Amino acid sequence: MSTANKFEFKPLPFEYDALEPFVDKQTLEIHYGKHHKAYYDNFLNAIKGTVMETMEITDIFKNISKYPGAVRNNGGGYYNHTFYWEGMKAKGGVPPTRKLLEAIVQTFGSLDEFKKQFSEAGKTRFGSGWAWLCMDDKGKLFICSTPNQDNPLMDIAEKKGILLLTMDVWEHAYYLKYQNRRPDYIDAFFNVINWDEVAARFECALKTTEAK
Numbered sequence: 001m002s003t004a005n006k007f008e009f010k011p012l013p014f015e016y017d018a019l020e021p022f023v024d025k026q027t028l029e030i031h032y033g034k035h036h037k038a039y040y041d042n043f044l045n046a047i048k049g050t051v052m053e054t055m056e057i058t059d060i061f062k063n064i065s066k067y068p069g070a071v072r073n074n075g076g077g078y079y080n081h082t083f084y085w086e087g088m089k090a091k092g093g094v095p096p097t098r099k100l101l102e103a104i105v106q107t108f109g110s111l112d113e114f115k116k117q118f119s120e121a122g123k124t125r126f127g128s129g130w131a132w133l134c135m136d137d138k139g140k141l142f143i144c145s146t147p148n149q150d151n152p153l154m155d156i157a158e159k160k161g162i163l164l165l166t167m168d169v170w171e172h173a174y175y176l177k178y179q180n181r182r183p184d185y186i187d188a189f190f191n192v193i194n195w196d197e198v199a200a201r202f203e204c205a206l207k208t209t210e211a212k
């Protein structure tokens with residue numbers, strides 16, 4: 001059975017220098033080409049010869065507590081980074097479309113308040129991890145953060161949800177340009193958010209929750 005291409009290492013959806021000056025070229029080259037690629041390779045190794053080779057990765061995440069740590073760490077690292085890249089673009093940061101903006105205002109009070117709380121989730125994540133904007137099973141938005149390469153699709157997550165936006169706050173995401181200044185990287189991140197993509201994810205998530 002050929003399952004070699006089931007899990008794809010997708011091309012970066014923009015040039016390495018596309019997010020300058022907010023995310024620099026060298027960081028992206030190493031982050032995508034070395035870190036992300038290593039998670040991908042190690043994930044494939046971790047599932048080799050197991051039933052997981054035929055599963056959807058999101059179904060693996062649903063029962064991640066039952067699988068080896070290498071699957072959790074590398075599967076999360078593989079999936080989270082793809083999701084992170086697709087949520088960014090050059091000349092991003094244009095405010096979200098109306099329906100998503102309304103949901104953000106309704107939940108957080110304003111777009112600025114959302115930014116504040118999302119930033120805070122990233123700044124206060126101790127060590128390495130991710131900040132997330134998610135939708136719960138009632139269709140309500142929430143912000144959270146996860147350690148290491150965990151994500152809110154995993155059964156071990158404090159709060160589970162549908163993923164809408166993520167921000168990598170591992171040092172490897174910002175150290176070359178920002179050194180220890182994680183808050184500066186976080187401020188810059190808002191200039192590269194691909195809100196069109198987030199809005200598309202939001203619409204898709206709404207259909208899922210409305211169908212219930």
Ligand code: MN3
Binds near residue numbers: 170
């Ligand atoms: Mn990373």
